Amino acid sequence: MPHLAILVSYSGAGGVERVINLLAGELAQKVRVDLLTIKQQGPHVDGIPRNVRLIPLTARHAWTASSEIAAYLSSERPDVLLVAKDRAGRAALRAQRRVDSPSRLWLQIHTNMTQSLAGSGRISRAWRLAAMRRIYPLADGIVAVSRGVRDDLIRECRLQPERVHVIHNPAIPRDIEQLAQAPVPHPWLADPERPVIIGMGRLTEQKDFRTLLAGFARLPSPVRLILLGDGEQRAALQRLADELGVAERVLFAGFRKNPYAWLARARLFVLSSRWEGFGNVLAEALALGVPCVSTDCPSGPSEILDGGRFGELVPVADVERLAIAMQETLTRPVDAERLRSAASDFRVEVSAARYLALLGLASSTSA
Numbered sequence: 001m002p003h004l005a006i007l008v009s010y011s012g013a014g015g016v017e018r019v020i021n022l023l024a025g026e027l028a029q030k031v032r033v034d035l036l037t038i039k040q041q042g043p044h045v046d047g048i049p050r051n052v053r054l055i056p057l058t059a060r061h062a063w064t065a066s067s068e069i070a071a072y073l074s075s076e077r078p079d080v081l082l083v084a085k086d087r088a089g090r091a092a093l094r095a096q097r098r099v100d101s102p103s104r105l106w107l108q109i110h111t112n113m114t115q116s117l118a119g120s121g122r123i124s125r126a127w128r129l130a131a132m133r134r135i136y137p138l139a140d141g142i143v144a145v146s147r148g149v150r151d152d153l154i155r156e157c158r159l160q161p162e163r164v165h166v167i168h169n170p171a172i173p174r175d176i177e178q179l180a181q182a183p184v185p186h187p188w189l190a191d192p193e194r195p196v197i198i199g200m201g202r203l204t205e206q207k208d209f210r211t212l213l214a215g216f217a218r219l220p221s222p223v224r225l226i227l228l229g230d231g232e233q234r235a236a237l238q239r240l241a242d243e244l245g246v247a248e249r250v251l252f253a254g255f256r257k258n259p260y261a262w263l264a265r266a267r268l269f270v271l272s273s274r275w276e277g278f279g280n281v282l283a284e285a286l287a288l289g290v291p292c293v294s295t296d297c298p299s300g301p302s303e304i305l306d307g308g309r310f311g312e313l314v315p316v317a318d319v320e321r322l323a324i325a326m327q328e329t330l331t332r333p334v335d336a337e338r339l340r341s342a343a344s345d346f347r348v349e350v351s352a353a354r355y356l357a358l359l360g361l362a363s364s365t366s367a
Helices: 015-027 043-047 066-076 086-096 122-138 147-157 176-180 209-216 234-243 280-287 319-331 336-342 348-358
Strands: 003-011 032-041 053-056 080-084 104-109 141-144 164-166 196-200 224-228 250-254 268-271 292-295 312-314
Touching: 003 015, 003 066, 003 086, 015 032, 015 043, 015 080, 015 280, 015 348, 032 066, 066 086, 080 086, 086 104, 086 122, 122 147, 141 147, 141 348, 147 164, 196 209, 209 224, 209 234, 209 319, 234 250, 268 280, 268 319, 280 292, 280 336, 292 319, 312 319
Parallel strands: 003 032, 003 080, 032 053, 080 104, 104 141, 141 164, 196 224, 196 268, 224 250, 268 292, 292 312
Antiparallel strands: none
């Protein structure tokens, strides 16, 4: 049976860890999967699939993990090592150079590098880019989770285009419909007279929930807003809701292991991010037939919503345009079945099949 190893750091409540859980569990139905972890922190640790071989590394940071990665490659010799996230990828590439192993090494990049490095100092940004430009070409290939991420990688890291491939995230689990049918998790979602908008993600500057709150404040009073997620901006966002006079219509519900029971009952989902790598939650909302509004941020939302065919796209941080789009979508939502059909490309089984083919693991996995 083909042997695939996946290396990732479980370091928070972000989308990468959740994507790896879904992908690893699906791939393990076809190939042998080892899951090497740097750290095991955050709510997604509980979701690590049981059909993989879990190998926790003792290193607490990617930059100290190279020796353990090298030892693993030397002893286990998997056909492919797939590495999620930049720092872990660079550590793995350094490790590979130290051992005689036939393993092919692929990087999986989830973020728009230009945007994620924009807040760094000039020297820090230059150092990171220099490191990526030097070491990324050593990989056997790179998977970008959106066309926008691919284009950005090619430009910023000066990579050959043929070495960077796009496979959209496996955002939609096989059991999403079953999970969505869980009991109503909050009374607001059972009140047909008062529409609920949902925003979801880490409460950070990147997700720009300040703009969502400001736009929501312009909507009529019957409408309510639920934010799913936690982060360092929670207290500041709660203060802003109070200042805007909408605190009684906004629920900060925190991180939820089953967000689908919430999302499926929303009248509208809004993504207000300044940047993304893909935008998993947009795909999840489409799969549940929930109308969407999103910022046209780099990268992902425009691909998921097909340039606005399946949901309004508005400029980043534009409160007025966001408020108008939310009101118009609440008034004239896109047909739910049309939205569900648009999400088929983002299902976990579709993504997993594409990984097996790209990594050269598909030919011997047929039943």
